[in-house]
Amino acid sequence: MKNLVLASALLLAPVATAAAGQTATIQPVVAATMPAPVVPLSSNPGTANTAPKAAPRQTPPKQTSSTKLVEPHLRVARSEIKGHARVALTFDACMGKADERILSVLVSERIPATIFVTARWLKHNPQALQVMLANPDLFELENHGQNHIPAVDKPVSIYGIASAGSPEAVRLEVQGGADAMLASGIPAPRWFRGSTAKYDLSSIAQIRAMGYRIAGYSVNGDGGSLLGAAITEKRISSAKDGDVVISHINQPTHAAGEGVAKAILDLKAKGTEFVRLQDVEDRGDDDTTE
Numbered sequence: 710m711k712n713l714v715l716a717s718a719l720l721l722a723p724v725a726t727a728a729a730g731q732t733a734t735i736q737p738v739v740a741a742t743m744p745a746p747v748v749p750l751s752s753n754p755g756t757a758n759t760a761p762k763a764a765p766r767q768t769p770p771k772q773t774s775s776t777k778l779v780e781p782h783l784r785v786a787r788s789e790i791k792g793h794a795r796v797a798l799t800f801d802a803c804m805g806k807a808d809e810r811i812l813s814v815l816v817s818e819r820i821p822a823t824i825f826v827t828a829r830w831l832k833h834n835p836q837a838l839q840v841m842l843a844n845p846d847l848f849e850l851e852n853h854g855q856n857h858i859p860a861v862d863k864p865v866s867i868y869g870i871a872s873a874g875s876p877e878a879v880r881l882e883v884q885g886g887a888d889a890m891l892a893s894g895i896p897a898p899r900w901f902r903g904s905t906a907k908y909d910l911s912s913i914a915q916i917r918a919m920g921y922r923i924a925g926y927s928v929n930g931d932g933g934s935l936l937g938a939a940i941t942e943k944r945i946s947s948a949k950d951g952d953v954v955i956s957h958i959n960q961p962t963h964a965a966g967e968g969v970a971k972a973i974l975d976l977k978a979k980g981t982e983f984v985r986l987q988d989v990e991d992r993g994d995d996d997t998t999e
């Protein structure tokens with residue numbers, strides 16, 4: 710666990726520096742010598758698969774100081790029935806593989822869920838996709854983009870990932886995801902969730918204009934799949950009436966997935982009503998759904 714926390718802190722350092730308003734062109738010395746602040750894991754919802762690689766380090770993108778990023782919340786209409794919490798489980802399939810621990814529980818327990826897939830994940834996981842398509846009563850498939858690039862139309866670095874950086878690149882990320890879904894036999898998506906779940910307000914407006922609602926969340930279940938099994942189970946099984954949980958279904962080797970699978974059973978045992986985003990009224994902030 711210590712290694713994961715350390716890795717995560719390293720992973721998060723670039724965005725923390727960027728958030729402090731450091732601009733490489735203006736204050737290169739200060740930026741280079743600033744100690745890296747540690748950002749809590751709870752602010753890292755959508756970054757499974759962002760572990761640093763051994764590739765040569767690229768120059769970080771310049772950040773416009775006026776770029777304000779938001780991480781929208783989303784909730785579903787409450788059941789308002791005691792002992793019958795309504796919860797939407799949402800899973801990101803960023804890239805990598807399919808987590809059978811989670812997928813098999815969803816199927817065997819007949820738990821509906823909303824899965825956000827990228828074109829990259831679809832390409833490498835035809836078997837898991839077939840399981841999802843064979844259970845249309847369980848799985849709503851929605852758009853997580855083409856290449857898992859944050860849908861921010863200005864050049865910024867988020868958790869060390871370079872954003873799309875322009876409106877055209879945002880359009881390509883969103884449209885490329887949808888095109889791959891249609892080519893894989895998936896119905897046209899209505900919801901979009903970008904890599905890292907962060908946006909700027911102009912990219913939100915652009916994606917909305919493309920016909921999508923934008924899927925925030927209210928419970929960060931697995932901290933970008935980097936949390937341990939026990940804390941992940943606790944976070945997700947504590948979901949309340951109206952919550953939208955985000956976690957990952959693409960990291961079969963991470964401990965978090967074990968906690969996700971257990972939490973699904975915990976919630977079911979508590980009488981939870983599981984809903985998909987398409988089946989209920991939802992409300993997001995930052996103009997993501999209205």
Ligand SMILES: [Zn+2]
Nearest residue numbers: 755801803904
């Ligand atoms: Zn993702």
